[in-house]
Amino acid sequence: MLGQGITLSPWKRDHKPPVALILALTPPAPDNRAFFNQGPAVANKRYSCIGLHNPKSPENVGSVMRAAGCYGVNSVFYTGRRYERARDFVTDTKRVHYDIPLIGVDDLRSILPLDCVPVAVELVDDARPLPTYTHPDRALYIFGPEDGSLDEDLRQWCEDTIYIPTQGCMNLAATVNVVLYDRLAKGNNTRSGPRFK
Numbered sequence: 001m002l003g004q005g006i007t008l009s010p011w012k013r014d015h016k017p018p019v020a021l022i023l024a025l026t027p028p029a030p031d032n033r034a035f036f037n038q039g040p041a042v043a044n045k046r047y048s049c050i051g052l053h054n055p056k057s058p059e060n061v062g063s064v065m066r067a068a069g070c071y072g073v074n075s076v077f078y079t080g081r082r083y084e085r086a087r088d089f090v091t092d093t094k095r096v097h098y099d100i101p102l103i104g105v106d107d108l109r110s111i112l113p114l115d116c117v118p119v120a121v122e123l124v125d126d127a128r129p130l131p132t133y134t135h136p137d138r139a140l141y142i143f144g145p146e147d148g149s150l151d152e153d154l155r156q157w158c159e160d161t162i163y164i165p166t167q168g169c170m171n172l173a174a175t176v177n178v179v180l181y182d183r184l185a186k187g188n189n190t191r192s193g194p195r196f197k
Contacts, residue, residue: 046190047116048073048183050176051108051142053150054080060146061102063173068100071180075101077111080145108142109157116140120158121179122150127163135183136160137190146172 050068055061055078068076105111112118117136120127121143142158144150155161164170164178 047113047138048180049075049077049113049116049140051111051118051140052076052078052145052172053108053142053154054078054145054148055172056145056147060172064143064176065100065102067173067177067180070177071184073100073180075103075113077103077105077108079105079108108140108154112140113138117160118142118158120150120155120161121163121175122155122161123163123169124155124161127161130162130164130179130182133160133162133182135186135190137192139183141176141179143172143176 048071050064050073052061052064055064061076061078065076067073103111109118116138118140119136119142121141142150142154162179164175170178
């Protein structure tokens with residue numbers, strides 16, 4: 001039984017089903033991480049995406065989308081209703097939302113892309129400083145709103161928590177830009193090194 005009531009016929013049981021079928025029938029993240037770590041289902045390519053927890057305004061999201069375009073982010077996810085009430089890509093002057101998916105979800109934990117490590121960006125006591133952090137090859141960076149923090153259960157779900165050592169707080173877009181620039185500046189110095197492209 002593969003899932004969702006679909007069973008392979010007996011003559012096909014010795015053959016592997018198509019990858020697309022496996023992907024479609026795999027349970028939602030994070031339960032699928034162990035399955036996808038078994039084999040080469042994911043190409044050896046670096047990948048990054050952004051999760052925004054209840055962003056405050058369209059200006060914030062527009063600026064994040066612009067940063068995503070500058071640093072080659074693959075997708076941006078957001079939760080909450082505040083952004084949707086006033087959706088207008090005011091600061092996305094490059095119109096990046098036409099090229100990079102911007103997807104509203106109920107829970108960021110439900111969209112963890114394959115083999116991605118969830119990384120919370122939050123100024124808390126046990127966070128690791130960004131300058132000494134080695135980025136995952138494939139990462140989902142999760143940012144809280146400018147006027148609040150990440151929920152504790154969401155932060156605990158993340159495998160890493162990092163912070164930017166500054167004298168004061170930065171706004172959401174500035175924080176996203178610094179984290180993505182740090183990832184870019186460190187180049188092949190990700191966890192797997194030059195094995196990943």
